[in-house]
Amino acid sequence: MVIKADKLNLDFETNDGVVHALRDLDLEIGAGEFVSFIGPSGCGKTTFLRVIADLETPTGGSIAVNGKPPEQARLARAYGYVFQAPALLSWRTIARNISLPLEIMGLSRGEQQERVERMINLVGLDGFGGKFPWQLSGGMQQRASIARALAFDADLLLMDEPFGALDEIVRDHLNEKLLQLWKKTGKTICFVTHSIPEAVYLSTKIVVMSPRPGRITDVITSDLPDDRPLDIRETPKFLEIAQRVREGLREGHADD
Amino acid sequence: MTGLQKLLNAAAALCGLYALVDGFTALSPALLLAAGLVVVCGMRLSPVLAAALPVVICPQLDLVISLIAAGAVLAALQDGMAGAVWAIAIAAWLHGWLAVEKTMADDADATGFNWVVSLGVPLFFGFWLLFFWEALTIGLGIPTVLLPPPSMIGARLVTSTAILMADFQQTFLKAVLAGYTIGCGSAFVIAILVDRSNFLRRGFLPIGNFISALPIIGVAPIMVMWFGFDWQSKAAVVVIMTFFPMMVNTLSGLSAASAMERDLFDTYAAGYWQTLFKLQLPAAMPFIFNALKINSTLALIGAIVAEFFGTPIVGIGFRISTEVGRMNLDMVWAEIAVAALAGSASYGALSLLERRITFWHPSYRTK
Numbered sequence: 355m356v357i358k359a360d361k362l363n364l365d366f367e368t369n370d371g372v373v374h375a376l377r378d379l380d381l382e383i384g385a386g387e388f389v390s391f392i393g394p395s396g397c398g399k400t401t402f403l404r405v406i407a408d409l410e411t412p413t414g415g416s417i418a419v420n421g422k423p424p425e426q427a428r429l430a431r432a433y434g435y436v437f438q439a440p441a442l443l444s445w446r447t448i449a450r451n452i453s454l455p456l457e458i459m460g461l462s463r464g465e466q467q468e469r470v471e472r473m474i475n476l477v478g479l480d481g482f483g484g485k486f487p488w489q490l491s492g493g494m495q496q497r498a499s500i501a502r503a504l505a506f507d508a509d510l511l512l513m514d515e516p517f518g519a520l521d522e523i524v525r526d527h528l529n530e531k532l533l534q535l536w537k538k539t540g541k542t543i544c545f546v547t548h549s550i551p552e553a554v555y556l557s558t559k560i561v562v563m564s565p566r567p568g569r570i571t572d573v574i575t576s577d578l579p580d581d582r583p584l585d586i587r588e589t590p591k592f593l594e595i596a597q598r599v600r601e602g603l604r605e606g607h608a609d610d
Numbered sequence: 611m612t613g614l615q616k617l618l619n620a621a622a623a624l625c626g627l628y629a630l631v632d633g634f635t636a637l638s639p640a641l642l643l644a645a646g647l648v649v650v651c652g653m654r655l656s657p658v659l660a661a662a663l664p665v666v667i668c669p670q671l672d673l674v675i676s677l678i679a680a681g682a683v684l685a686a687l688q689d690g691m692a693g694a695v696w697a698i699a700i701a702a703w704l705h706g707w708l709a710v711e712k713t714m715a716d717d718a719d720a721t722g723f724n725w726v727v728s729l730g731v732p733l734f735f736g737f738w739l740l741f742f743w744e745a746l747t748i749g750l751g752i753p754t755v756l757l758p759p760p761s762m763i764g765a766r767l768v769t770s771t772a773i774l775m776a777d778f779q780q781t782f783l784k785a786v787l788a789g790y791t792i793g794c795g796s797a798f799v800i801a802i803l804v805d806r807s808n809f810l811r812r813g814f815l816p817i818g819n820f821i822s823a824l825p826i827i828g829v830a831p832i833m834v835m836w837f838g839f840d841w842q843s844k845a846a847v848v849v850i851m852t853f854f855p856m857m858v859n860t861l862s863g864l865s866a867a868s869a870m871e872r873d874l875f876d877t878y879a880a881g882y883w884q885t886l887f888k889l890q891l892p893a894a895m896p897f898i899f900n901a902l903k904i905n906s907t908l909a910l911i912g913a914i915v916a917e918f919f920g921t922p923i924v925g926i927g928f929r930i931s932t933e934v935g936r937m938n939l940d941m942v943w944a945e946i947a948v949a950a951l952a953g954s955a956s957y958g959a960l961s962l963l964e965r966r967i968t969f970w971h972p973s974y975r976t977k
Binding site: 407408409428429430431433434435437438439441443444445454455457458459486488 | 868870871874876878880888889892968970971972
């Protein structure tokens with residue numbers, strides 16, 4: 355079990371009182387799964403990802419990452435994290451941005467270079483290693499940030515709406531790439547998104563969440579085949595799963 | 611030629627014509643030549659000529675005519691000179707303006723760095739400022755105590771080089787450099803400590819604020835009592851003046867990295883020093899350079915003013931205060947020129963360094 359959450363609670367103190375960001379979350383994620391978290395803004399999907407990453411501390415319940423408390427998992431560099439924005443350092447070239455985590459881990463120069471080259475090739479940015487982030491398009495920047503998270507070579511990849519700011523064509527392309535990558539590396543991926551087609555297309559498991567308080571309303575295991583060309587999105591099976599996700603989202607809203 | 615260029619050309623030609631008619635018998639041969647050239651240039655306004663001989667509208671021609679006329683005027687400068695000379699001076703300036711207008715218009719579509727436009731135009735502008743300063747102070751007979759002409763200041767710069775060098779060494783190379791380095795350096799180190807500790811932040815910010823509010827006029831004599839007459843007391847004043855801007859800017863710089871970038875370093879389990887050197891300090895560089903630039907001019911002012919309150923018989927501030935008393939205003943202006951040059955040079959050097967180090971900042975990016 356890579357992630358095991360048990361009765362997880364997280365309350366934020368704000369000026370308007372207590373906000374229940376997460377309420378009694380139970381979830382298990384196994385090795386090699388591709389799990390999407392979907393739900394309206396404020397449902398706690400990003401917060402849950404941040405709890406896994408030890409960027410937020412839960413106020414109740416328990417959570418284990420690789421069988422350890424999140425802080426230990428973070429210090430053991432158990433995961434790579436891709437943020438909503440590329441968050442590349444603008445004074446470093448693309449190659450030096452990708453090697454940043456490797457420098458921090460204290461890898462040898464040779465190993466850094468070897469891994470950076472492999473990652474640049476993996477995300478299809480060959481020839482752009484010497485460019486600065488602001489010289490690239492948004493889609494290329496986000497690919498560089500994925501390469502940076504992969505360079506770590508952690509078995510767990512946490513992605514917080516990584517393609518949210520990109521246009522649909524680039525998004526389709528990167529979704530396809532991401533699936534190939536997941537198949538090639540066998541990593542466990544937790545993926546936060548707003549988009550139903552994106553969630554259904556990518557995932558083996560879809561977690562539907564609803565806001566106020568943030569909780570899980572449905573967990574859908576997708577039985578789509580592993581091999582997924584883009585036009586699988588027109589098949590009845592796909593539409594059936596998408597329909598179930600939509601219903602789950604609506605149910606969460608009906609409580610308001 | 612554009613409308614403005616035609617207007618400038620016509621106005622210059624009218625000035626030249628007036629000079630020829632009004633002063634034909636009184637003007638020197640050089641002035642006559644200049645006025646003649648200006649009038650001939652007026653013929654370029656005819657579209658026929660401009661079409662037949664495109665070379666006559668090139669900016670270089672205007673530049674040459676403008677310099678010839680300016681030189682002729684400078685040679686003939688005297689108190690109460692004829693209106694015709696003033697007319698030629700104005701015509702010279704109009705042609706200079708015309709040359710710049712044309713050069714800039716030609717350069718408007720060009721890409722990349724153009725030395726002529728980037729350096730030549732400001733230099734040319736400076737030349738005309740000095741030209742009219744010279745012409746007006748001499749031509750209108752302004753007393754040199756009020757405003758000496760630049761040529762007199764220039765002569766002072768040449769004849770009193772040894773004194774000026776000694777003063778520069780005392781005030782700039784000793785007091786300013788030492789005070790600036792200590793002030794900026796200690797503020798930088800303390801800002802890093804303060805950034806790390808909330809306790810220090812609460813303690814140091816009000817003190818820094820308080821020190822920066824101290825009037826330099828009051829502090830300088832006290833520093834002289836503490837550190838003696840020589841440059842050390844001036845350096846102390848400079849330290850006090852430069853400390854707060856540097857500390858405040860470095861502090862805002864250290865918190866300039868976004869929350870997401872900090873989270874990123876957290877996910878890498880990066881240590882304090884790694885975060886400081888790989889994230890906080892690079893992100894702080896634009897702020898730090900801002901403070902360094904502000905301080906480079908503040909430090910010079912501080913050291914000069916501090917010398918008014920007791921100093922050995924050398925130094926820019928000392929010289930200014932004594933030479934004013936002896937009505938040697940040209941010497942005062944020469945010292946001002948030296949101080950201004952030193953200040954601009956250090957500001958310029960810092961700007962160049964800033965450009966190299968913070969090349970990634972949106973204000974300097976090149977695609």
